[in-house]
Amino acid sequence: MANRVPLESGAFMRFLALVALALLAGCTPSNESQSNSLQADSDPPKPSIPDRKPVEYAVPEFKDSFVPHAVGNGNFEICLTDDAEENDLTAIMIPEGTVFQSWGQITGPLRGIQNFDRNTTSGEHAALQAYAVVTIESAQLSVKQPCHNIEARPVVNDSFGFGFDSVPFDRHLNFQAGGLMRVSGNYIDNPKLKEPLSSAFSGGYIVGTPTKNIGDGIRLDDKP
Known part of the structure; x- marks a missing residue:
């Protein structure tokens, strides 16, 4: 054992x-x-966040040939668009007090159909927007003489979103006529338009662009 x-x-x-x-x-x-x-x-693990670099916006290339020759010596060139005649608009008087608002940088011939880049006036690059001018003289446009240089002044008005009292020439912005404002009594009134102005403005057939730096802005109030 x-x-x-x-x-x-x-x-x-x-x-x-x-x-x-x-x-x-x-x-x-x-x-x-x-x-x-x-x-x-x-403490749950934090997800990794990739480094974000600021978005660099490529400004469209501008060419002097985009802006046609025009008569007159004003600081703002206005034109009939190429497709105005196709829509039975062959001649029109643009009255004093017409307001033009910027829609974007010119990317092709000024008289072309919407030759502008909206990215320069809206969204992420909205710092380049809200320019507006009002004509201080009238001009006759026609198919034979589609462009005219006239005098204009910047418009500043909070309700309409017009916030700049000067318009730089080298920004090369495309403007379109948006309405007729009565610039009397230091207030803005947008009256009902008659033909052919109504169709011309709503159809975007009247465009413009600065030919010089435009200063001496007008601050206008709303209609009392």
């Missing part, structure tokens, strides 16, 4: 102690791992 090792022997007790320590070391996480685990539970 083999000899049994007494349970109370020192060797056996040391063996049990070593086994217990091994089990504790394998099952019980260290303080550092407990701390890391709690931190992971309380």
Whole structure:
């Protein structure tokens, strides 16, 4: 019969102690791992965000040939568009007090159909918008003489969103006639237009662009 090792022997007790320590070391996480685990539970990992670079807007190339020759010596050139005649508009008197608003930088012949870039006047690049001028003299436009240089002044009015008291020539913006305003009594009134002005303005057949820097802005109030 083999000899049994007494349970109370020192060797056996040391063996049990070593086994217990091994089990504790394998099952019980260290303080550092407990701390890391709690931190992971309380602070979920943040998603990585790629570096964002500012969007650089490529300004359309402007060519002097886009603006046709015109009679007169004013600071603002107005024209009939090429498709005006196709829509039975062969001659029109543009009266004093006509308001033109910018629609974008010229990207083709001024008299072409919507040859402007709206990105220069809206959305992300809206800092280039809200230019408006009012004519201070009248001009006769026709198929034979479609363009005329006349005098204009910038218009400033909060309700209409006209916020600049000067218009830079080198911005090369395309303007369209938007309405006829009574610039008397220092207020703006947009009267009901008669033909052919109504069709000409609503159809976008009257366009313009500065030929010089235009200053001396007029601040107008709303109609009382």
